Amino acid sequence: xxxxxxxxxxxxxxxxxxxxxxxxxxxxxxxxxxxxxxxxxxxxxxxxxxxxxxxxxxxxxxxxxxxxxxxxxxxxxxxxxxxxxxxxxxxxxxxxxxxxxxxxxxxxxxxxxxxxxxxxxxxxxxxxxxxxxxxxxxxxxxxxxxxxxxxxxxxxxxxxxxxxxxxxxxxxxxxxxxxxxxxxxxxxxxxxxxxxxxxxxxxxxxxxxxxxxxxxxxxxxxxxxxxxxxxxxxxxxxxxxxxxxxxxxxxxxxxxxxxxxxxxxxxxxxxxxxxxxxxxxxxxxxxxxxxxxxxxxxxxxxxxxxxxxxxxxxxxxxxxxxxxxxxxxxxxxxxxxxxxxxxxxxxxxxxxxxxxxxxxxxxxxxxxxxxxxxxxxxxxxx
Amino acid sequence: xxxxxxxxxxxxxxxxxxxxxxxxxxxxxxxxxxxxxxxxxxxxxxxxxxxxxxxxxxxxxxxxxxxxxxxxxxxxxxxxxxxxxxxxxxxxxxxxxxxxxxxxxxxxxxxxxxxxxxxxxxxxxxxxxxxxxxxxxxxxxxxxxxxxxxxxxxxxxxxxxxxxxxxxxxxxxxxxxxxxxxxxxxxxxxxxxxxxxxxxxxxxxxxxxxxxxxxxxxxxxxxxxxxxxxxxxxxxxxxxxxxxxxxxxxxxxxxxxxxxxxxxxxxxxxxxxxxxxxxxxxxxxxxxxxxxxxxxxxxxxxxxxxxxxxxxxxxxxxxxxxxxxxxxxxxxxxxxxxxxxxxxxxxxxxxxxxxxxxxxxxxxxxxxxxxxxxxxxxxxxxxxxxxxxxxxx
Numbered sequence: 177x178x179x180x181x182x183x184x185x186x187x188x189x190x191x192x193x194x195x196x197x198x199x200x201x202x203x204x205x206x207x208x209x210x211x212x213x214x215x216x217x218x219x220x221x222x223x224x225x226x227x228x229x230x231x232x233x234x235x236x237x238x239x240x241x242x243x244x245x246x247x248x249x250x251x252x253x254x255x256x257x258x259x260x261x262x263x264x265x266x267x268x269x270x271x272x273x274x275x276x277x278x279x280x281x282x283x284x285x286x287x288x289x290x291x292x293x294x295x296x297x298x299x300x301x302x303x304x305x306x307x308x309x310x311x312x313x314x315x316x317x318x319x320x321x322x323x324x325x326x327x328x329x330x331x332x333x334x335x336x337x338x339x340x341x342x343x344x345x346x347x348x349x350x351x352x353x354x355x356x357x358x359x360x361x362x363x364x365x366x367x368x369x370x371x372x373x374x375x376x377x378x379x380x381x382x383x384x385x386x387x388x389x390x391x392x393x394x395x396x397x398x399x400x401x402x403x404x405x406x407x408x409x410x411x412x413x414x415x416x417x418x419x420x421x422x423x424x425x426x427x428x429x430x431x432x433x434x435x436x437x438x439x440x441x442x443x444x445x446x447x448x449x450x451x452x453x454x455x456x457x458x459x460x461x462x463x464x465x466x467x468x469x470x471x472x473x474x475x476x477x478x479x480x481x482x483x484x485x486x487x488x489x490x491x492x493x494x495x496x497x498x499x500x501x502x503x504x505x506x507x508x509x510x511x512x513x514x515x516x517x518x519x520x521x522x523x524x525x526x527x528x529x530x531x532x533x534x535x536x537x538x539x540x541x542x543x544x545x546x547x548x549x550x551x552x553x554x555x556x557x558x
Numbered sequence: 559x560x561x562x563x564x565x566x567x568x569x570x571x572x573x574x575x576x577x578x579x580x581x582x583x584x585x586x587x588x589x590x591x592x593x594x595x596x597x598x599x600x601x602x603x604x605x606x607x608x609x610x611x612x613x614x615x616x617x618x619x620x621x622x623x624x625x626x627x628x629x630x631x632x633x634x635x636x637x638x639x640x641x642x643x644x645x646x647x648x649x650x651x652x653x654x655x656x657x658x659x660x661x662x663x664x665x666x667x668x669x670x671x672x673x674x675x676x677x678x679x680x681x682x683x684x685x686x687x688x689x690x691x692x693x694x695x696x697x698x699x700x701x702x703x704x705x706x707x708x709x710x711x712x713x714x715x716x717x718x719x720x721x722x723x724x725x726x727x728x729x730x731x732x733x734x735x736x737x738x739x740x741x742x743x744x745x746x747x748x749x750x751x752x753x754x755x756x757x758x759x760x761x762x763x764x765x766x767x768x769x770x771x772x773x774x775x776x777x778x779x780x781x782x783x784x785x786x787x788x789x790x791x792x793x794x795x796x797x798x799x800x801x802x803x804x805x806x807x808x809x810x811x812x813x814x815x816x817x818x819x820x821x822x823x824x825x826x827x828x829x830x831x832x833x834x835x836x837x838x839x840x841x842x843x844x845x846x847x848x849x850x851x852x853x854x855x856x857x858x859x860x861x862x863x864x865x866x867x868x869x870x871x872x873x874x875x876x877x878x879x880x881x882x883x884x885x886x887x888x889x890x891x892x893x894x895x896x897x898x899x900x901x902x903x904x905x906x907x908x909x910x911x912x913x914x915x916x917x918x919x920x921x922x923x924x925x926x927x928x929x930x931x932x933x934x935x936x937x938x939x940x941x942x943x944x945x946x947x948x949x950x951x
Contacts, residue, residue, distance in 0.1 A: 202631060224582040226631075228582055228585050228586050229586050238588075239584060242581065243578070243581050244577035278572040278573060279572070280570040283852035283856070284856075285821040289572045291572070317638065319638055321635075323634060339860060
């Protein structure tokens with residue numbers, strides 16, 4: 177039956193993978209950094225099961241761990257904890273001080289609860305809860321790659337939470353960071369950055385703009401004449417950008433607020449497909465669709481993509497509007513920068529064959545090919 | 559600092575236990591039958607963390623524990639041990655195999671299959687490599703590839719071995735009665751009398767009976783097996799689920815909790831205990847629901863994309879948030895197509911009057927020909943629903 181045992185394990189997975197793999201929560205530690213009567217306190221609750229994994233606490237080998245067995249290893253445990261949890265204020269390590277070890281009951285069992293009253297040296301003019309604090313946590317990661325520490329910061333002027341993982345074991349804690357203006361600024365940068373590194377969004381936008389400096393005619397697009405007046409060109413560009421903005425703002429807000437939860441499995445391929453269609457539309461000549469309409473329809477899809485990025489970055493509960501507004505503003509600024517760079521060049525070269533044949537026709541063909549590649553890649557066809 | 563949208567958990571009271579108080583009912587190193595083995599493997603690995611053989615032996619031991627106990631934390635230990643080799647291009651067959659198992663454990667089925675295929679390319683004569691490949695193909699409802707695996711197993715390891723795979727394929731493709739006969743023969747075979755084999759074969763025989771509509775036989779088989787080996791998480795959970803389905807709430811709760819303190823219960827068993835408590839109206843529902851809520855809240859704070867079945871059950875069967883349950887079901891179905899997920903998906907679609915949303919389940923059932931009494935009834939209701947149009951949504 178040796179061979180069959182392997183087979184049976186496999187079948188278990190086939191039929192009840194979910195039940196097996198998801199039957200128990202992953203391992204978490206709970207950290208709380210708070211300020212009580214001008215004193216900083218740090219509490220770390222670690223599951224006794226995880227502690228047993230590290231220290232092999234069952235001294236009498238009866239299969240159970242008692243509080244006495246835990247206490248008998250308290251010196252080692254305290255040393256381990258203070259090495260794995262490092263608190264800094266303005267770049268200097270704080271002394272955690274004596275460890276008060278107790279227990280606490282959580283939904284999944286008994287935890288060891290360590291409490292410290294750290295001492296940090298900060299500038300005398302600076303309040304401790306306004307200083308730049310950082311917390312580094314590295315306990316258990318080498319024993320359990322799925323272990324996470326959930327940090328809760330509870331200051332009178334700042335409440336937040338954070339997740340510490342093997343990939344990101346350190347966080348900065350700064351009350352000033354939660355000010356709405358700071359949040360707005362941070363998310364504006366996120367928005368701009370996302371547009372600039374998002375080749376699919378740039379390709380979509382440029383595909384919609386490339387015909388703007390030409391006058392539509394009942395001929396193939398390479399024979400369209402250059403626009404004579406700047407004003408209709410600018411209006412056309414504004415219509416496209418505005419339609420795209422309104423559309424993606426709608427779906428971004430609906431997704432962030434949880435009213436819509438589209439699957440990334442179709443959102444990402446749909447964004448790639450929108451790039452293909454926008455470029456293909458350029459080659460249709462006079463029978464092409466109004467570009468602002470395309471911008472609106474596919475802008476709705478791009479909004480789902482923006483929301484996915486924003487959710488990955490994380491949103492502060494206390495400054496949700498500032499974050500959402502900031503990200504949207506950043507996306508707009510990023511777009512305007514692209515338009516600002518593209519439009520003067522397009523206006524300058526609009527009368528040349530190079531613009532019509534290479535930029536418009538050739539560029540659209542290249543975008544179609546790349547967009548098709550992205551589409552296939554995102555549906556798992558490549 | 560990254561802040562999260564979800565509210566943090568409330569702090570728990572600290573207390574000083576009595577010296578004699580048991581703070582961990584079951585030490586991780588002191589489970590039955592592995593008193594010294596896991597310790598030894600762990601010590602060897604810690605002494606030589608770059609020794610791949612020592613690491614693979616430890617990783618295999620803890621992965622198997624995760625599988626048997628239904629405890630994801632052991633998968634985390636296996637992954638941590640293999641961390642230096644997670645992206646390695648040159649591994650022995652065992653290395654690729656274990657890495658593949660870890661990947662699939664976290665729903666990277668494509669990556670997991672790729673590694674298992676590499677393991678097979680290096681050593682095709684390991685039954686367990688083939689069995690996992692078969693398992694993953696079945697999980698993704700790729701019946702044709704699973705059948706090919708069965709044929710290959712027959713060629714490499716003989717018809718007797720392959721017959722058990724065939725039985726599984728039969729009850730997963732609408733032919734449970736023949737599967738019952740084949741599994742009954744396998745369970746009686748002198749070759750299959752060790753504890754693990756009896757556990758797994760009892761599970762599958764019970765499943766084949768359940769799919770055939772013979773739930774009394776299923777309950778009897780699983781109850782008998784649990785009396786002999788009460789540690790099987792798989793059988794305990796399957797039995798608790800079935801008893802809840804049949805409305806035998808008091809029995810379901812006794813099976814789910816089974817002299818274990820509630821915090822030590824796995825999420826899946828806690829969920830079944832909660833459903834049983836609600837059904838039996840025994841007054842424990844509030845406490846159990848709080849426990850479940852706290853665990854799911856902690857899981858949400860981890861910002862992971864793993865879809866957990868206890869969460870689906872909480873949202874759909876327990877009715878906490880049907881709309882979120884349906885959205886999660888749609889997402890989950892793209893990853894894996896299991897009968898239990900199918901049932902939850904259809905229930906959510908029906909409860910919300912969005913029958914058409916569950917079309918992928920109907921499509922899957924027609925393609926694989928899988929059916930069981932519960933799903934058959936639900937699909938009938940789905941097709942009779944005014945919002946059902948047939949065809950893709």
